[in-house]
Amino acid sequence: MKYVYLFSEGNKDMRELLGGKGANLAEMINMGLPVPNGFTVTTEACNKYYTDNEIIADDIKKEILDNLTKLEEITGKKIGNAENPLLLSVRSGSPVSMPGMMDTILNLGLNDDVAKAIATSEDNMRFIYDSYRRLIMMYANVVKGVDKDEFETILLNRRRAKGIQTDLELTAEDMYELAIDFKKLYKKLVKSEFPQDIETQLIEAVTAVFRSWNNDRAKVYRQMNNISETLGTAVNVQEMVYGNLTDDSLTGVAFSRNPANGEDKLYGEFLEKAQGEDIVAGVRTPKSIEAMERDYPNIYSELKDISKLLEKHYKDMQDMEFTVEKGKLYMLQTRSGKRTPLAALNIAVSEVEEGLITKEEALMRVSPENISELLHPTFNEESVKKASVITKGLPASPGAVSGKIYFDVESVKEASNNNIPGILVRNETSAEDIEGMNKAVGVLTVRGGMTSHAAVVARGIGRCCVSGCENLVVDEENKYMMAGSKKYNEGDEISLDGTSGTVYEGVIETTDANLTDNFKKFLSWAKEVKKLKVKANADTPKDAKKALEFGAEGLGLCRTEHMFFEKDKIFAIRKMILARSQEERQSALNELLPMQQKDFEGLFMEMKDLPVIIRYLDPPLHEFLPKTSSEIDELAKYFKVSTEELEKEIADLKEVNPMMGHRGCRLAVTYPEIAIMQTTAIINAALKCLKKGIDVKPEIMIPLTTDLKEFNYLKELIDKTAEEIMTKHKIKVAYKVGTMIEVPRSAILANEIATKAEFFSFGTNDLTQMTFGLSRDDARFLNTYYEKGIFKNDPFKTIDKNGVGKLMIVASKLARQIKPEIELGICGEHGGDAESIKFCHKIGLNYVSCSPYRVPVAILAAAQASLEGR
């Protein structure tokens, strides 16, 4: 078993073994790019470390040291050698990127002798003792688990004593003394001397990186991102290069294309006289890559060439780290770059057009959730004009959000739990803030550039972010921020424009996103590939229009009850519900009929010859009842009864478990006149459209069916009503009658119900509620289930394949046995969830239906499902 690989022995396809960073370093070495040499200790070594009870086996230690010897040969340098010392970085690198989650140690290989030998000039002395004191602090912290605070205090005290602001002003002498002080503090805290033996340093550093695989924040990150616990991390041991060595040294990060919008132009930032960590930490605000083009044209040109080479090689946009030591460029990392949804889409489309990747590959490059984020609204232009600007920062992650400001993770989490949109405001973010960023609608930081922690994470999770607002003063402890003399306290409302970097006071209205040409092109590719039909849930012509724009192939769910909530209609429906006789009820329904018919006409006119599924009245009737006393009074007057009497009747309609009460088709069974009215409205509306030459396709959907007899009772009622109207008008409407499958019983009896139903729509919201015996409105306790690892996902977000999914499979099979051509689909929340859509594809449904804004998401998910199935 081989546990250690020289970079020259690896390649990009070995990421499982060498980690992403190691595999790509190897690949770059073999491509002949300027990469400091080194070797990688494998993920298998990490896993063995854990199975061996957190001890590195002797044979692996030996293999590491053997490779160290080889590295000495390759570089011509020797560890611990005062003349020509080999200095090393030790970095983690797991198969799946977990940025900032694990530990790193730099400058390894320094000890008293080496430092002294190198400190031949003033410059060298300053540099080497700066490096040495950093090593001591990092080693104490990472290897020995000691807090950095006391080291930082020593540094601070020295600055104060000398009356200076930054470390750059410290002299070589200062650095030397700091190194001595750090060594003393190390001894005090660790209770042993800082190790002078370089091999000891190396083995301990590797151990520390292995250990950091299991630190708390890494575990949380893996849980959040569904990363397996068993992957392990590799450790990359690499010759140090110094971006902080001389005036012509620098360090930076670059993307081969713009990760915010996908523009094909080198993009990034750099810091002069700095080490890579300084950029990521966001301590100093770096310069943009344009400054490099101006100030270091040769380096810029070399970097740009390498960038293009790597992009072609990897067939994807690259995120690179580089360092320039004494004017020479070194590549330290390359990987597929994180990008905004907009960039993901634009890059995928342009890479297809450049011939770099196929359409199918492009479709797999953009996640359905990204598509959804592209439909993010932007601020309403008029409103923006009126809004007052607080400050401007960097456009770190796009979006337009308003919310209340919070200065710590806990508060933003609490706000989110109470459905209050929160904006997390921090001086800079770190790994500890990820959960809060996830719960916030937006993130605002004082420090940090476009590639700072805040920016990278926010883009990754699609959160709006403005970073680097350097003229804000944030007091995290006392929970306020100052913009000039203006103070904003916790809970104050602000708005962030993540595309421009502007921060506004108060809440700003938003408008919907427009679809770009690239977006349309991309969706058209997805449509060519997908098998599932994608329909939309829409109750108004406006929503139907939006759905069509987004590519819907019909309406999968029109909730007729939503049409009843307008002032006129709600009064009529209240009269209907509280009617004292069938006559009174009929008279109220007669009032509703023309209104409802007009609603349907509007939908049909919009959808033309596409199928429109109309669900009959579904919710418990008491949802429509008056709540305010003025509403009750109005109704009491109409019925000529006392308010008390009406209140009593309203109270009588209240149910213990309305979700399982008098709702769905149970309403139409008890009050058939409702179904008759709805059928009349549909058929009349359809006739009107037919006469205008529109080939309407209404499909009537019966909700909450539990039994064939129940379905039949209503189907016969519908057919009779429709027949009468059609006979009278001498035109046939090609309507269908189908049902929701939303209680377990109808899934189990799908073979019976399929004998009469022409289509099924799985109502997975209710089906999930009934299958779990879990009311969505009362599921607050599910948080405990996630925390305890009992449930992994919210079953209301992603279909519970094991339980609810099994019922869907059973129902589909039973139905198709009886009626192979029956159309099967789903409507409800799951119809817009990518994972659920893929499940629907897999079990052979014909369509999914979701809200108009999710239609493009569903189209892409359906396409991906189809590609994954190939």
Add this chain to the structure above:
Amino acid sequence: MKYVYLFSEGNKDMRELLGGKGANLAEMINMGLPVPNGFTVTTEACNKYYTDNEIIADDIKKEILDNLTKLEEITGKKIGNAENPLLLSVRSGSPVSMPGMMDTILNLGLNDDVAKAIATSEDNMRFIYDSYRRLIMMYANVVKGVDKDEFETILLNRRRAKGIQTDLELTAEDMYELAIDFKKLYKKLVKSEFPQDIETQLIEAVTAVFRSWNNDRAKVYRQMNNISETLGTAVNVQEMVYGNLTDDSLTGVAFSRNPANGEDKLYGEFLEKAQGEDIVAGVRTPKSIEAMERDYPNIYSELKDISKLLEKHYKDMQDMEFTVEKGKLYMLQTRSGKRTPLAALNIAVSEVEEGLITKEEALMRVSPENISELLHPTFNEESVKKASVITKGLPASPGAVSGKIYFDVESVKEASNNNIPGILVRNETSAEDIEGMNKAVGVLTVRGGMTSHAAVVARGIGRCCVSGCENLVVDEENKYMMAGSKKYNEGDEISLDGTSGTVYEGVIETTDANLTDNFKKFLSWAKEVKKLKVKANADTPKDAKKALEFGAEGLGLCRTEHMFFEKDKIFAIRKMILARSQEERQSALNELLPMQQKDFEGLFMEMKDLPVIIRYLDPPLHEFLPKTSSEIDELAKYFKVSTEELEKEIADLKEVNPMMGHRGCRLAVTYPEIAIMQTTAIINAALKCLKKGIDVKPEIMIPLTTDLKEFNYLKELIDKTAEEIMTKHKIKVAYKVGTMIEVPRSAILANEIATKAEFFSFGTNDLTQMTFGLSRDDARFLNTYYEKGIFKNDPFKTIDKNGVGKLMIVASKLARQIKPEIELGICGEHGGDAESIKFCHKIGLNYVSCSPYRVPVAILAAAQASLEGR
């Protein structure tokens, strides 16, 4: 195809074809008993009548008339012949008895000529014109569908004109004139003459009987009694004999044993100078059979012999109709006799002891529901002593009930729907009252004997009934009754003792029934035969004791929440629910622990070495919360918060759909300390009993499990808690951990859950709710579903085999695949329902559990299931 059978061509096994009455008349003829001769038109003729659009085909008409000729030959009489006329009765008789539901015509064969010819003496004249005018009225009513009222008015007017009280006082001349008047009225109402042609009379009468198969009350009766619509009725055409002919003529009904208590003694009543209909109608109160023994010893003796002969022949207690014409006994009907539950049991046991039937046959003779009624409570002796008697009537159907009085069916139905026990008070009942009797807790009538409509129906449906309270005056229209000068209005409370016939004022406390030796013997036979174990649901030692007395083989469900409703405990549990911290919650649980432990000790001590299934806390927590303001104040004081604050917290706990909310094992997952407390209480209690030498078998049941991980989380918690206690005490308790299967998901995933669960109990109440998506508390609308024939049975009473049952089968199979020895049972309402128990037997469950009072019912149902499966 033969559509008509002479009695001599039939036998008792042909009831499908000849109907019950026809088959038994044939059997008696062939046994050589004195039966007026006749023939039967088959049920197939009836069904053909309906398929032929309600016309009797010519060939069937011919067959009827051919048999009429044969009957003339057999009897030596001729129809329409003035000298020796053959007079006929035409009666319905379906394969399943539907007493009083269909039509009958008597005295058929009379016309002007025949009547005139017979009227040779004063007596004959009175008799024959009485018969003739009855025929005319009955024919008008039954064949021509004319109301009887105007005929009755003519009769009434004549009585008034002559100043007499009863028809008996009318003279021969009166009868003659009445017959003439009736004929005139007939012509006026029917618009044609009363038919003088006897063959026409006969064919029309047969048609009328066929038609009456489908009258409304017959349809309702069939629906209520689950009788198939396709059986059809036969028609029995039989020579008339007259109980009203001479002074030594009489008519009566008799049971071969006492139908109230099963005593082996001829039982019945008779009316002198009357026709059979007069008894059933309850117009005159008849004499008891003892009077016959005294007044007509020869007839009594012959009847008694025939009764014994029939009982031996049919191997069952017989219900007979007989008529004595001029001193000669004729048998008109025999059939298996309806009996009270007590009689059913006693007869079955004594028939086994007499060697008449086997134990297995006996077990099939008593319905499980009968067994339940045997456990009816009786009035508390002390309370009865204090109660004031209103009146005394006949003990028509046993039971002891209190309720509010109502004088019409609608009111008693409405009361029942509002859970108000109602007593239906009527002068006499008729078929129209059946639904009201069904909804009442008891029935009280002024007229009618032990075999009146009221008595027969009440016994049949197990309703308490006192009949023949002749000194009550009931005004049905004005809704009151008078007992002497005392007036009782609608809604006043009375009590009925159906065993003694006493009627009391007000409500009287009841005490539980005692088990007779016959009862115990019968149950012991059932236990020998049954395969299913029968356990009980009991939460207190008192209930557990009752369950043991009734034969329970363990406790299948102890609902721990029921233990919490006592004053001390409810306060502690409220503290637990509203605790602000885990510490506060723990402290409340510490208070509950010793109380709960004592509860379990009591149960274990009672149940000894029988298994006791304890279900962990199940209902939504807010069910325990204080409701009155004084309770809230008390709790607010304890928590040192304001009442308003506490009220807000209580309101926060309220759920939209509590049935699917934070309940069941979800409570223990969020508050593990509850499960730890309950486990501690169980194990501690078990240890105490073990130390006393009792081999306790506690089984811990987790409610509302949806997922294996959820079950495991709790099982591990339980095992850990138990292990710690057992280690400390150095004794092992042989406890088990299982789960309810009450949400569809756990049924679908039974194979996963069975890997860890040691037993399953199907919680069919909840499983039914979730499978149908139907809240039991909100299922008022189901009445519409029954009315419209969409649902046949209440799925909460009898398991929905098609839906819920299918899930149970799936779950059982999945579980047994994984763990063949897993114990499967059900608890909840269905566990005490005979049909559901039979289903449980059929799908191979191991046990059912039901309330203590249903245990004997379940034992018998289980035995019957086992016998039916042989």
